[in-house]
Amino acid sequence: MAAADMTDHPAPVENPDALAAAQLAKQQVNWVQETRSIVLLILAVLAFHSFVAKPFYIPSESMMPVLLKGDRLVVSKFPYGWSYVSPSFHPLPFLKGRLFGHLPDRGDIVIVSPQNRREDYIKRVIGLPGDIVEVRAGQVILNGVAVPQKTLKPLRIPVDGNAPCPATQFPGARVTDADGREVCELPIRQEVLPNGKTYLTIDMGPSQLDWYGPVRVPENHVFLMGDNRDNSADSRAPLEENGLGGPVPWEAIGGRAEFITFSLDGDAGWNPLSWFHSLRGARAGNSLRPASVTPPK
DSSP states (O other): OOOOOOOOOOOOOSOHHHHHHHHHHHHSOOHHHHHHHHHHHHHHHHHHHHHTEEEEEOOSSTTTTTSOTTEEEEEESSTTOBOTTOSTTOOSOOOOOOBTOOOOOTTOEEEEOOTTOSSOEEEEEEEOTTOEEEEETTEEEETTEEOOEEEEEEEEEEOBTTBOOOTTTSTTOEEEOTTSOEEEEEEEEEEEOTTSEEEEEEOOSOOGGGOEEEEEOOTTEEEEEOSBTTSOOSTTSOGGGTSOOSSEEGGGEEEEEEEEEEEBOSOOOSSTHHHHHTBOGGGTTOBOSOEEOOOOO
16 A cells, blocks of 8 residues: 655645735835825925025135135025025025024125025125125225235136136136146135134225125125125125125025035046046035134224
8 A cells, every 4th residue: 555645735725816916916016105205205305405404506706715616515504593595496485584593693604595586696794784884995894994804825726617717707817837737826815804703805906896885784684795806796786787786684594504515626528437536625524614813903
């Protein structure tokens, strides 16, 4: 008599079609759940971008020498509280007031939205509410007292795709150094504000923007200027010329510039190998908070 076959056999499936359908259902994507997750992720990113910090790209030369075209930096959104310009893409019309509002300090670099455009500028805070601001022959006058200026050794910035040293802005500044490199040699002045904050400016000589005011900064407004004094559409320039049209309401301030993350010289091509060489490595991590010195008496 043959030995009994003791091998285990799976139980027969009563409805193989139903089992296959169940397995297929498990493998299918739950698009409702996936869509919900993506929407939540987008909302989280927008919330961080709107209320905590956002990246910012420098598109012009108006804040040279501290900021160069091609710099990427971080702007914190919370130091001055939040206003209608805080949400990403500025979807809201002008709304008066700030939530947990604080005025900037003199010398802070801030982003600001002009009254007639949905875009961000980046400028330095010079005047606060109640200040009388005037510019005479390029000299800033605050409350009747000239802001101290000190002429420093000219600064040499390498010429590249994002710093071409155009003759229209910097006449005669493009020179060749001892190593045969083309550089932009710029006249530099150091200013010291009444609170001791100090920074560098560029002044190429007489220009239309060298004369302004005097004007009194209204309540809850600030007066902003670019460090590249002859080439900055700031509070000195009218709205019709893409300027800020005088002191700006503090609601238009979107945040404070903190530090440079990285910078590109604009010479990179389509080849990814050129991207690494386009980095201005020495600029990464540079703080954008102004230094402090003992203010002159």
